[in-house]
Amino acid sequence: MNTFKVSDLKEDKYFQKDALLDKKFLVCVPGVPISAALKKELTDWNFQKIFSEGQIVDNSPILPQIKQSEINLQLDAELDAILEEAENGGKKEQEYSKLSKEEEKLSSVRTVYLKYLNYVESVYSGYMQRKFLSLDDVTSKMKEFCDFMRENKRYVLRIQPGNNSETKTYLAAHSLRSTVFAISIAMQLKFPPHKMIELAVACILHEIGMVRLPVQLYTSSRPLTEQEKNAITAHPVISYNILREFSFPLSICLGALEHHERENGTGYPRKLIKEQISIYAKIIAVACSYEAATTKRPFKEGKDAYSGIVDILKNQGHQYDSTVIQALLLSLSLYPIGLYVLLSDNRKAQVTDINPENPKYPIVQLLEEYKSDGTPKTVETNEYTIHIERPLTKDEVSSLKK
Numbered sequence: 294m295n296t297f298k299v300s301d302l303k304e305d306k307y308f309q310k311d312a313l314l315d316k317k318f319l320v321c322v323p324g325v326p327i328s329a330a331l332k333k334e335l336t337d338w339n340f341q342k343i344f345s346e347g348q349i350v351d352n353s354p355i356l357p358q359i360k361q362s363e364i365n366l367q368l369d370a371e372l373d374a375i376l377e378e379a380e381n382g383g384k385k386e387q388e389y390s391k392l393s394k395e396e397e398k399l400s401s402v403r404t405v406y407l408k409y410l411n412y413v414e415s416v417y418s419g420y421m422q423r424k425f426l427s428l429d430d431v432t433s434k435m436k437e438f439c440d441f442m443r444e445n446k447r448y449v450l451r452i453q454p455g456n457n458s459e460t461k462t463y464l465a466a467h468s469l470r471s472t473v474f475a476i477s478i479a480m481q482l483k484f485p486p487h488k489m490i491e492l493a494v495a496c497i498l499h500e501i502g503m504v505r506l507p508v509q510l511y512t513s514s515r516p517l518t519e520q521e522k523n524a525i526t527a528h529p530v531i532s533y534n535i536l537r538e539f540s541f542p543l544s545i546c547l548g549a550l551e552h553h554e555r556e557n558g559t560g561y562p563r564k565l566i567k568e569q570i571s572i573y574a575k576i577i578a579v580a581c582s583y584e585a586a587t588t589k590r591p592f593k594e595g596k597d598a599y600s601g602i603v604d605i606l607k608n609q610g611h612q613y614d615s616t617v618i619q620a621l622l623l624s625l626s627l628y629p630i631g632l633y634v635l636l637s638d639n640r641k642a643q644v645t646d647i648n649p650e651n652p653k654y655p656i657v658q659l660l661e662e663y664k665s666d667g668t669p670k671t672v673e674t675n676e677y678t679i680h681i682e683r684p685l686t687k688d689e690v691s692s693l694k695k
Contacts, residue, residue: 294344299335302327302349309347314340323347395669402448406469409438413465413497421504426539428494435472435493439486442476447646449473450630463511464500467584472496474580477624478617494541495548495573496580502531502549526561529553548573552581555612567614575614579605579621582613598629599684623647626655633685633693636674641685641693645671654680660693 297312305326312321321331327349335343412434420426442449450473475496479489503511506528510521517525533550551574554560556567560578570578587601596604602625605618626647628634633643634657642657654674662670674680685693 294346295348297343297345297349299332299341299343302332302343304329304332306349306351308345309350310345312343312345314343399448399451402445403452405441405445406449406452409434409441410465410469413469414462416497417464417468417501417504420501420535426498426501426535426541428539428541431494431497432490435497436486436490438472439476439489439493442473443480446477446480447630450477450625451643451645453631464503467581467588468497468500470588471499471577471581471584474583474621474625475576478576478580478620481620481624482616491542491545492548492573492576495545496577498536498541498545499532499549499552499577499581500528501535502528502533505531526553530562544571544573547571548577550574552577554578555610556614557611559610559612570614575617579613579617583621597684597687598625598632599627602627602629622652623649626652628653628655628681628684630655633690634681635683635685635689636672637680637682641689642672648673657681 305328307326308321308323310323321327321343416426416431472493475492476489479492484492506524510517510525529550529552533546536546536549548571550562551560551565551570554563554565554570554574555578556570556575558564558566583601583605586604587595587598589595595601602622605613605621606627608615608618624647626644628644630644630646633641636642636657640662641660643660644655645658646656648654648656654676656671656673659670659672664670672679
């Protein structure tokens with residue numbers, strides 16, 4: 294047992310073992326530093342000595358021997374961890390905010406697009422009910438729509454067509470979606486504004502003659518009789534006559550009249566060939582055919598955008614103008630905007646923009662992957678690193694949206 298004078302005890306030192314009075318009563322334990330208060334109490338009670346089996350040491354015998362510099366480092370690390378957690382929380386909020394802005398933009402464009410769809414429905418139903426069309430009104434609205442397309446083309450092309458087959462909705466939806474593709478082609482061909490607007494008017498109204506035909510002719514899932522097919526082939530002439538009746542320019546009227554003519558002379562109603570067909574009709578023919586191929590109808594399933602454009606590119610029988618087909622390809626790419634795809638590294642993505650240098654390698658947005666600033670991660674596909682392996686199947690796309 295070691296003996297220690299109370300007067301010699303130094304503050305902030307430690308006993309290695311229990312400290313006792315009269316070798317019996319415990320006054321201090323290891324891990325608790327000697328304090329001024331302890332010394333005062335022992336002196337006040339006139340205790341001059343205490344006893345312990347251990348020695349007095351500088352550091353606590355039961356705590357890790359940590360230098361002050363190490364303590365500071367530990368505190369700094371803890372502080373960094375706290376700050377990092379707060380920063381990551383902020384980044385997550387920022388990611389959500391950035392993603393929300395992208396989704397908000399797409400949602401906003403979709404809302405405006407639906408307003409234009411409602412407008413086109415009102416034009417078709419207005420003619421059905423009142424037998425009236427306004428050249429000035431439609432032209433003004435299509436001027437707005439062309440501006441809307443210039444500013445939001447990549448978002449508009451991501452809007453998936455609906456499956457509604459009601460009479461006026463079907464005609465309006467087909468006409469508006471065809472106009473989206475027609476304007477995209479015209480933008481690629483560097484049309485001046487006034488010609489682009491005329492093309493848009495012609496495309497919006499190219500099916501107006503359909504309203505005079507029985508609904509079942511273009512919504513039925515059964516095969517049509519020869520007589521019914523002949524009635525269908527009359528609708529371009531009806532459209533032409535309606536537009537002429539309301540003094541639409543001849544170039545617009547011819548766009549509606551000739552949109553089913555084909556370069557090889559197999560079209561209708563006049564079996565025109567090549568340069569005999571107006572440029573507006575050539576463009577509407579391609580836009581209308583692509584829209585019809587990629588949209589679900591009562592009598593068929595819609596193809597995916599890739600299959601639809603491949604069919605147009607095949608140009609079987611040389612039905613379509615090759616310059617217009619090339620413009621469609623360059624404006625939409627081989628893998629059109631909005632298409633969900635599987636990449637060569639097995640990741641899934643959605644095509645969000647074209648590569649004007651090469652239509653085979655568009656820009657894609659990786660699904661559920663984000664950059665450090667929280668914006669959706671995009672990749673420029675190319676021949677050498679990441680390329681598109683194939684479009685996703687309908688079942689795969691459906692599983693993504695669940």
